[in-house]
Amino acid sequence: xxxxxxxxxxxxxxxxxxLVAGLLPLLLLGALAQDALERVLSVSVSPVEAVLDxxxxxxxxxxxxxxxxxxxxxxxxxxxxxxxxxxxxxxAFITVLVLVAAAVxxxxxxxxxxxxxxxxxxxxxxxxxxxxxxxxxxxxxxxxPRDELQFLLGQFNRMGQELVAQRERLKAAEQIAAWxxxxxxxxxxxxxxxxxxxxxxxxxxxxxxxxxxxxxxxAESVALLQEEVELLMRMxxxxxxxARLPAARFQDVALRPLLAEVCALYAGTSPVPVELVPGPExxxxxxxxGLRRLFGNLVKNATEASxxxxxxxxxxxxxxxxRAVRVLVTDGGSGVPGVLEGPALTRGLFSTKxxxxxxxxxxxQKITHEHGGTLRLEPAPGGxxxxxxELPLTPPPSPMAPTTP
Numbered sequence: 001x002x003x004x005x006x007x008x009x010x011x012x013x014x015x016x017x018x019l020v021a022g023l024l025p026l027l028l029l030g031a032l033a034q035d036a037l038e039r040v041l042s043v044s045v046s047p048v049e050a051v052l053d054x055x056x057x058x059x060x061x062x063x064x065x066x067x068x069x070x071x072x073x074x075x076x077x078x079x080x081x082x083x084x085x086x087x088x089x090x091x092a093f094i095t096v097l098v099l100v101a102a103a104v105x106x107x108x109x110x111x112x113x114x115x116x117x118x119x120x121x122x123x124x125x126x127x128x129x130x131x132x133x134x135x136x137x138x139x140x141x142x143x144x145p146r147d148e149l150q151f152l153l154g155q156f157n158r159m160g161q162e163l164v165a166q167r168e169r170l171k172a173a174e175q176i177a178a179w180x181x182x183x184x185x186x187x188x189x190x191x192x193x194x195x196x197x198x199x200x201x202x203x204x205x206x207x208x209x210x211x212x213x214x215x216x217x218x219a220e221s222v223a224l225l226q227e228e229v230e231l232l233m234r235m236x237x238x239x240x241x242x243a244r245l246p247a248a249r250f251q252d253v254a255l256r257p258l259l260a261e262v263c264a265l266y267a268g269t270s271p272v273p274v275e276l277v278p279g280p281e282x283x284x285x286x287x288x289x290g291l292r293r294l295f296g297n298l299v300k301n302a303t304e305a306s307x308x309x310x311x312x313x314x315x316x317x318x319x320x321x322x323r324a325v326r327v328l329v330t331d332g333g334s335g336v337p338g339v340l341e342g343p344a345l346t347r348g349l350f351s352t353k354x355x356x357x358x359x360x361x362x363x364x365q366k367i368t369h370e371h372g373g374t375l376r377l378e379p380a381p382g383g384x385x386x387x388x389x390e391l392p393l394t395p396p397p398s399p400m401a402p403t404t405p
Contacts, residue, residue, distance in 0.1 A: 014116070018109040019102070026101050030094045037090050119149040126156055135164045168342060169369060198226070248287035248370045250395055255282045255291075255325060259315055262295045270303035272332070273312040282317060282325045284393045286371055294367040297360045298329045298387045305333030305385065320390065324373075329387040336385050340377040372396040 122139050129137040138160065141153035260276050267274040295315070302313040311332035318326040345365040361377075368375040373391035380386040 014113045015106065015109040018105055018112075022105040023098070023102055026098055030098050034090055034094050037086070116149070119153055123153060123156060126160075130160065130163070135160050135167065169372075171342070248290050248367070248395075250285050250287055253284055253286045253288050253291065255284060255286075255327070256317055258288060258291055259295060259317060259327065262292060262299055263315055265296065266299045266303050270306070270313065271308040272303065272306045272310050274299060274303065275312050275314050277314055277316040279317045280319045282319055282393075284325060284391060285395055286391065287367075290367040290370065294364050294389065295327065295329070297364045298389070301360055302329055302331035302333070302385065302387070306331050307333070311382070311384070322393075324390055324392045327389045327391075329389075330380050330384060332380075332382070332384040335379045335383060336377050338379070341375065345375060345377070370395075 126137055126139045138157050139153045141157060142150045143154065145151035145154050256276075256279075263274045263276045299313060299315065306313060313332075314328075314330045316328040316330070318328065320326050340361075345361045361375075365375050368389060368391070371391050372395045373389060376388045378386050378388070
């Protein structure tokens with residue numbers, strides 16, 4: 001379906017206003033000019049001719065020549081002819097002048113109307129593109145804007161960028177909610193049979209066996225099954241925790257001390273040093289418990305992916321133009337095959353660790369999403385993985401997120 005062009009009423013009204021505003025004074029001025037010219041041209045030479053006749057009579061009585069008077073009479077006759085010609089042509093001249101001015105006004109109104117309505121047509125096309133779901137459309141707008149209409153086009157483009165960001169956040173929220181439902185269902189379905197299996201294995205381990213060899217095989221089998229059941233129990237607990245993550249409670253948080261706390265927590269169990277790179281201080285409105293869980297997951301993944309001879313795990317804090325902060329976590333492990341961000345972080349429950357549940361990244365993505373930020377994993381330039389978290393200084397308003405003073 002093609003976009004419907006806007007009705008041309010604005011152009012017609014503009015044309016009518018310009019014609020009325022331009023022609024009325026012009027007509028009035030033309031009428032005044034014609035009246036003034038007619039008054040000037042209405043002066044007749046008859047009184048002068050009477051005077052010349054009297055002078056001519058006096059010259060005849062005195063016997064003097066009248067050549068000079070005859071020349072004056074000729075000049076007067078020519079002036080009278082010119083006056084009468086002007087009297088006839090003045091109305092036509094003023095009429096032509098008014099018509100030319102009216103044509104200029106019409107042309108100016110048409111051109112001005114087109115220049116004013118062109119951004120409106122462009123804006124209509126952009127709105128139709130958005131209605132079709134094509135939010136990538138950007139309208140041609142000058143920067144800085146030349147006038148109010150160009151400013152409107154620029155605001156429309158900014159609205160499109162916000163809509164794209166909102167749509168991506170909505171997709172991430174829907175995926176996180178779906179994974180929470182899956183985790184809740186898995187935790188509920190696995191908990192009861194795993195508990196029964198664990199109790200049965202405990203009874204089996206206490207039962208007497210016929211021979212020492214049989215007892216050894218039974219003990220080994222029971223130990224192996226108990227390890228697997230313990231792993232499944234830990235995964236079930238992780239699913240339940242993910243499904244019941246508490247709502248974020250926002251307050252003012254000094255980020256560098258929090259990162260130092262996280263680094264110190266995992267430095268004791270890490271095969272490589274965990275370093276907080278010197279940098280700026282930053283404070284933001286955030287949930288401190290959520291941030292500890294977010295950066296704790298990223299640092300823990302980085303330490304577990306690092307071999308003893310790998311480079312240190314580095315955590316770096318950067319300030320982003322006074323509106324956001326960025327935290328980088330870099331390790332020297334095997335790295336990720338490509339860029340992971342947005343829906344890719346919650347597309348599947350995966351883990352490279354034998355005891356892992358695969359919920360670390362979905363949890364980190366959920367916390368980042370609640371803060372209005374972005375999480376991105378990519379191969380580090382020197383090998384390993386670079387995790388980048390960008391958080392706004394003030395989170396987006398959310399009716400589901402209570403705020404503490």
